[in-house]
Structures are given as C-alpha cells and as structure tokens.
Amino acid sequence: MFQATRTNKAKTTLIVVGVFLFFAAIIYAISFFFLDLGIFAAIIAIVISFIVSFAAFWNSDKIVLSLHKARPATPEQDAKLNNILEGLCLAAGLPKPRLYVIQDPALNAFATGRSPKKGVICVTTGLLERLDYYQLEGVVAHELAHIRNYDTLLQTVAGIVIGSAIIAADIAARTMLWGGRGRSRSSSNSGKGGLIIVAVGLLFMILAPLAGQLLKMALSRNREFLADATAVEFTRNPEGLAGALEVLGGSTLSMRNANNATEGMYIVTPCAELRGSKKGSKKKNLFSTHPPIPARVEALRNLR
Numbered sequence: 066m067f068q069a070t071r072t073n074k075a076k077t078t079l080i081v082v083g084v085f086l087f088f089a090a091i092i093y094a095i096s097f098f099f100l101d102l103g104i105f106a107a108i109i110a111i112v113i114s115f116i117v118s119f120a121a122f123w124n125s126d127k128i129v130l131s132l133h134k135a136r137p138a139t140p141e142q143d144a145k146l147n148n149i150l151e152g153l154c155l156a157a158g159l160p161k162p163r164l165y166v167i168q169d170p171a172l173n174a175f176a177t178g179r180s181p182k183k184g185v186i187c188v189t190t191g192l193l194e195r196l197d198y199y200q201l202e203g204v205v206a207h208e209l210a211h212i213r214n215y216d217t218l219l220q221t222v223a224g225i226v227i228g229s230a231i232i233a234a235d236i237a238a239r240t241m242l243w244g245g246r247g248r249s250r251s252s253s254n255s256g257k258g259g260l261i262i263v264a265v266g267l268l269f270m271i272l273a274p275l276a277g278q279l280l281k282m283a284l285s286r287n288r289e290f291l292a293d294a295t296a297v298e299f300t301r302n303p304e305g306l307a308g309a310l311e312v313l314g315g316s317t318l319s320m321r322n323a324n325n326a327t328e329g330m331y332i333v334t335p336c337a338e339l340r341g342s343k344k345g346s347k348k349k350n351l352f353s354t355h356p357p358i359p360a361r362v363e364a365l366r367n368l369r
Contacts, residue, residue: 088113088117089111089113092113123179126177126178126179126183126185129175129177129185129187129330130165130177130185130187132322133167133187133322134167134168134322135165135166135167135187136165136166136167136168137163137164137165137166138164138165138166142166143164143166143193145193145198145201146164146166146188146193146201146205147164149198149201149202149205150162150164150186150205150209152202153202153205153206153209153299153300154209156299156300157209157213157299159181159184159209159212159213160181160182160184162176162178162181162184162185162186162209162212163184163185163186164185164186164187164188165185165186165187165188166187166188166189166190166193167187167188167189167190167322168189168190169189169190169191169320169321169322170189170190170191170318171189171191171316171318171319171320171321171335171337172189172191172192172195172196172312172313172316172318172333173188173189173191173192173313173320173331173332173333173335174186174187174188174189174192174204174205174207174208174331174332175187175208175330175331175332176208176209176211176212176216176217176330177217177330178212178217179217180215181212181213184209184212184217185217186205186208186209186212188201188204188205189320191316191318192204192313195312195316196309196312199300199302199304199305199308200305200306200308200309200312201309202300202302202305203296203300203302203305203306203307203308203309204306204309204332206295206296206297206299206300206305206306207292207293207295207296207306207332208332209296209299210291210292210293210295210296210298210299211288211292213295214288214291214292214295216288216292217330289355289356289361290356290361290364293306293361293364293365294364294365294368297365297368303365303366303368304365304366306365307361307362307365307366310332310333310358310361310362310365311358311362313332313333313358314333314358314359316337317337318337319335319336319337320335320336323335323336328354329354329355331355333355333358334354334355
C-alpha cells in the first residue's frame with residue numbers, strides 16, 4: 066500500500082486536470098449552443114472554470130461545514146476526541162486541525178480544508194457513542210491522513226466543481242427539452258461542421274452526470290487505501306481502524322444532510338445502501354465512491 070504513493074500522486078494530477086477540463090467543456094457547450102458566442106465560448110469556459118475552482122479552493126471548509134450544520138468540539142464536551150487528536154498530531158508532526166461535531170446518529174466522519182494548517186476534522190455524535198477508544202483513534206487518524214496527503218483539498222474542490230458542472234448541464238438540457246432553440250439558426254448556416262459540434266455538445270451535457278460520478282469515484286477510491294495505511298503509520302494499530310470500519314459497515318443509518326457533491330469525503334459512503342459492507346455486493350460497490358469495506362479491512366489486517 067505504501068509503495069502506491071507515487072502512482073497515487075500521478076493519478077491525482079490527472080484527475081484534477083480531468084475535473085477542470087470536464088467543467089470547462091460543459092460551460093463551453095452551453096455558451097456555444099445556447100448563447101451563440103462562437104469562439105468566445107472557449108474564453109468564457111476557461112474564465113468561469115477558474116473562478117469556480119478558486120472559490121471552491123478558498124472556501125472549501127466553510128462550504129462543507131455549513132452543509133452539515135456542524136458545531137465546534139470543546140475540551141469540556143469532547144475531551145476524549147480532543148485528546149486522541151492531540152496525540153495523533155504529535156505522532157504525525159502536524160498542526161492540530163479544528164474539530165467539529167455533527168448531531169447525527171449515523172456513524173461517519175470526514176476531513177476538509179485546503180492545507181494542513183487549515184485542516185478540519187468532523188465526526189458525528191453517533192460515531193462518538195458507538196466506537197471504543199482505539200476504534201475512534203483509527204477513524205481520526207484516517208481523517209488526519211487525508212489532511213496530510215492534501216486529499217481534503219482535492220476531494221472538496223473536485224466535488225464542488227463537478228457538482229456545479231452537473232447542475233449547469235442539467236439546466237441546459239432541460240432548457241433544450243422544454244423549448245430552448247439555442248443555436249438552431251447558426252447551426253443551420255454553418256453546415257455539417259456546426260451540426261457535429263452541436264451534437265457533441267448536447268451529448269456531453271446529457272452524459273455529464275455519469276461522467277461526473279465516474280470522476281468522483283476515481284478521485285475517492287484512489288485515496289482511501291493510502292489514507293488507511295497512513296492512519297496505521299500514525300497509530301501503529303491496524304486493528305483499531307479495521308474494527309471501526311466493520312462497525313461502520315454494519316450500520317444501517319445514512320447521514321441526514323449528506324450531499325452528493327461531497328460524498329467522497331466521508332470515511333465510508335454516507336448512503337447505507339451503497340456501502341458494500343458484505344462480500345458479493347458487486348452492484349452496490351460499482352456505484353460507490355469508496356472501495357468495498359471488506360477489501361479495506363483485509364488490506365489493513367495484511368499490512369507488513
């Protein structure tokens with residue numbers, strides 16, 4: 066698992082480029098087909114893509130925390146959680162992230178923030194109530210690993226940008242279906258080349274939700290095994306995280322305020338039906354943003 070670090074970074078770079086180009090292509094298709102902007106559509110696409118990406122980068126933690134209505138953890142209410150995180154930060158040589166708690170009976174956690182200095186770890190009240198000390202330590206270490214590896218920035222920005230692209234594509238497709246004429250006049254004057262461009266643009270908008278889901282899956286699945294291994298590097302106790310994953314995988318509760326754009330940020334998928342906690346659940350695993358829990362547990366218990 067540790068030997069995959071270099072390959073993981075290379076894949077991440079490709080995915081980030083793919084996310085940016087995906088959003089730019091959606092905006093270009095909308096500008097070209099509906100607004101009849103010709104060559105200026107490409108300029109608009111690049112500008113809007115940069116603006117959305119920068120906004121997501123700068124405000125990633127605020128956006129995600131507001132979605133979940135999280136409260137700051139306090140030393141009085143959450144002493145065990147604070148003590149665990151302080152010990153892990155000493156072991157990892159990292160600044161202590163801000164701690165938040167979500168009032169939710171579901172068992173889950175996530176990390177966010179654009180850098181280790183701006184890191185945030187958030188856990189649910191259900192997680193605090195159900196896990197023992199070492200299991201909770203494993204989960205917090207996993208989230209701290211995401212912060213150290215800059216996964217939090219990648220997952221949040223990618224989720225927001227992909228979500229924005231899918232929304233824009235959906236609006237454009239609905240407008241077309243309900244009477245939007247778009248570039249009908251210009252397309253008829255530009256011959257077969259114009260018609261091909263329009264057809265490609267429309268196809269891209271229709272397939273945008275599927276492409277967005279595939280990108281999110283690639284980004285999230287690519288990082289979970291490495292974060293699990295890094296967590297064990299911090300705790301020296303693979304059984305803690307392995308046991309926690311088994312408990313989380315067996316839970317039938319879904320997150321109340323889970324958002325499709327940030328699904329890949331959680332330690333396990335927030336939708337209980339897609340967790341793939343049992344062997345043979347291939348259909349569930351196919352559409353999940355996370356690797357199957359049994360595969361993660363097996364990898365942890367076979368670490369050498």
